[in-house]
Amino acid sequence: MVFRLAHRFMANLSMAGALASALLFVAPVHAQNSPMSLSDRVARLEQQQQNQDQNKVGQLNQLQQLQSMIQQQQGQIEELQHQVQQLQDQNKAQYTDLDSRVGRLEKQGSAAPASSATAAQAPAASASAPNNAAPAATSTPAAPAESAAQKSAALNAYNAAFKSLRAGDYVSSSRGFREFIQKYPNDALTPNAFYWLGESYYATTNYQVAVEAFKHLLSQYPQSDKAADATLKLGYSQLEMKQTDAGIDTLKSVVSKYPNSNAAKLAQERLRRLSQSTR
Template identity: 80%
Template sequence: MVFRLANRFTAGLSMAGALASAMLFMAPAKAQDSPMSLADRVARLEQQQQNQDQYRTNLLNQLQQMQSQMQNMQGQIEELQHQVQQLQDQNKAQYTDLDSRVGRLEKTASANPAPAASSNGPASSPAAASTAAANPAAPAAPSAPAESAAEKSAALNAYNVAFKSLKGGDYVSSSRGFREFIQKYPNDALTPNAFYWLGESYYATTNYQVAVEAFKHLLNQYPQSDKAPDATLKLGYSQLEMKQNDAGVATLKSVVAKYPNSNAAKLAQERLRRLSQQPSR
């Protein structure tokens, strides 16, 4: 019995010694591990902070680039809006006049199906009546020989063919047709109008230099033509398109001064207003 108790006591002492040894062995290890883990954590946090700082810097740079791009795009959008509005104004003025003139020609032709007997001779023919109705204000050359009824009819037909091409957007055919009309019928009452629509055909295809020549010829040779206001307006537009800004502005101002009550004057004023609002470059 005593021997058993002695053995148990010895075994307990051995176990306690083993536990104490184990604890003494582990304590230094923990004392060494704790500082290293803390250093790693600090290093990890510093690296994360650096990554976050770099991310913020990259994000800020991207935002600045996007703002710059948006500003450039805004300027391009405003320029495109200006060009679209300009084209709308030009098309409105052009096709309003086109439709009005075609309507008058068709109305006159239907109202005069046959030649009327008159002591005035050829001037009372249907072709002459159609010509006069189509262009009441355009003067004929004072020294030009009188056209026969057949010549007037042929001239009107050639003019209408070129005019139809213009209205259909076939500017190459219309410019060719109006050139041929001017060469063949230089003294016809519709010749001033043919010069105007010839200029329009070239303007529509951005051939501004040739358009300027056509408009100037009309204004120099037929200053009293009813197309003079529109020709002066399109002359100014063409000069602006050719970057002749001073000349273009002066021409538009002359439209307002010479033809204050015309639709061309309203369009010239609107264009001048936009030019004054554009930032100087």
């Protein structure tokens, strides 16, 4: 009896040990399948936040790059607008003067044939005079006829150079105006020839030579009707040569000396843009 009880007790004890071993084996498996620990969750949240911060930094960098590109493009647009305005100013000044020049040339062209006709009539009148008339009477009309021919030749030379200028052939126009000035230094169109000579050089960016032509006009023909425009283009040329202070002073002199001229309006506009660009 006692032996049986002892044997049963040992059997139960063995079963209890087996159960305990089984529990010890199952516990780690259960721990592996359980939710993450608090420290793991915190680490994951920190990693997610770090990733978000990196994304924000990348987006900020991209935004700054876009802003920089926009600023560069805006600067290029402003520079193009400035160049377009320069071209508009040049064309406006040239075409404004062109209208007045064509009017003057038409008047001079109509006057020249009249002089020629008068000269042609004089010899006919002398031919019909009596044979005992004074010899001087037949030689007097020769001088007006020669003067009319010279004026006609000068006008043709000037018109040829001006035609080249309007066609955009600035090399031919500058050559033509130089030859005109050399051949007809005392002609009424010589001051204008100096102005258009300067314009021909200005159009081809030969600013130093243009300055010399404009200055010669202003020094030798200060009362010319081209003085205002020559002063304006002198200022433009100085600005193109990076002589900013001299150019500004010249443009200011246009406004003060010729306040009611179109050149003064263009000078004021250029001065306004220069003032804005330095702010």
